[in-house]
Amino acid sequence: MNKWVRAHTNIALIKYWGKENEDLIIPKNNSLSLTLDAFYTDTSVTFDDALTEDELILDGDKQDARTLSKVQRVLDEVRTLAGLESKARIESINHVPTAAGLASSASGLAALAGAASQAAGLDLSDQELSKLARIGSGSASRSIFGGFAEWIKGHDHDSSYAVPVDDAQWDIGMLFIIVNDAKKDVSSRDGMKRTVETSPFYDGWLNSLDADLSAMKQAVSYRDIEQVGQIAERNALKMHATTLGASPPFTYWTAESMKAMDAVRELRKLGYTAYFTMDAGPNVKIICRQSDLSALKQELSKTFEDKQLIAAKPGPGLHLLN
Template structure:
């Protein structure tokens, strides 16, 4: 049975140019390309065991047995790998994350990246990173970016085979820090999968998609040239554009809390005063505050003074999803 067990680690990522909306929901083919930074201090560790004695898949997240739609989604993803490996065994999946799940910190990205790497290895498949990225995309679109480390671009592609991510700069290229400002710990009311399906109902989505290549080009160059002011401008613009789609979808999605807006305004004021800092917000109320590492203490102290801030989570750029030595965690 040892050949049917594998463990892997995956990191979430913060999208600098956002993925929002699909042109094919089943294959998670995105409406637009995207660009992100992998977050090295946040992680999901997942162990997969394919067991011929099991009659159904079992999923444990942070010590809790999971059933219903979340288990179904994982089982469907495992089916892709089982089909590729010509394997029929059901699986036990044990997964732990060291950050809030379902709160706009890309927990599905790290989760499905780790799951893909571990399950593929446990099933005996030898896949390259591009293949792993394509498969991870089927479970969670942003997971295709978490297969890679550093600064990562997801090419929208034209079909299932050429829509995957690649690294444009490694994790040591630029010493940015992501300070995640937690204003709400719980699960968001509408998950990203549902939100992607609503995107096309916004009258603004077509214009956003049409403009994507411009934003990607500016962001890509800003990263490669380590030009923070250019990065700040385009990252905030792109984040606001995505939330404009959410707010004009039918039904409307409003993830922001009053604290979210207060943090956004404060960050812009600090930048106008000369500090290198900017914000971006995924599908949730929590704010990602980006700055060069030399500003992290100053920015962190200022953020803590804003009413409603529960806590801060810091992360530097991180590496690719990869296999880990096998452990034997027990579930009581």
């Protein structure tokens, strides 16, 4: 009986936006994220000689070939490493809305890397698991680790992986404002590609990243949540600005996203430490003090429904479930 493996989502505070190598998912820049406890994926893998093709069962539903193709890259690498030829059955339960900018692929592909390598009898290091997860989804490389993690861009398969930065066992948390959990119109992959190829703003974004990353790492080391929030908010706004310059232009923001961002600015006027970040989707995440989470939820419940507000604390790295 193969064990179930759990990986949590991570939210990038210094964003990854653009690939240097599409096939290997080598990014154009380093990124830094915080793994969170609220959203996660549980996955089990069985290699079975009786199967004639790989199967992916997600939340009880068998998935089509397009969805399967993303996971097969990871499976094929595991088969190569383990000297296996058997097809695999993957069972996965996603405690994250899929493709809504809530990092479902990060937790999903990290959990797959852990479960598949475990089922194949491989004893991989965290660094090797990070590389394995990366070939399925870039951000998944960071979900191998709890707390803060940095994905080092590298230049080939062996040099591109995430490393732990800080365990985040201090007064930092995140509050999600879910304005829309539907599948987005422009996928992260397509949006990234279009921006890199056509946006005149992209080079400006890329050239500013080293300074942002350096400042963020210093802020994390000092546990300076004001600085962490300010840098993350600025970095996210710059990333989203690049999409408006793409051809054709697009944005992940909705009217509700704008309302949520304004609500965060109002929280600051009330004296709270609250800064927003957004990924490739409409939902807004608030970087705040963990000790303020319930007070912020109460303030925001005047504007948003309770079910739209999800509090999160720093989460653990990849682990086996009992």
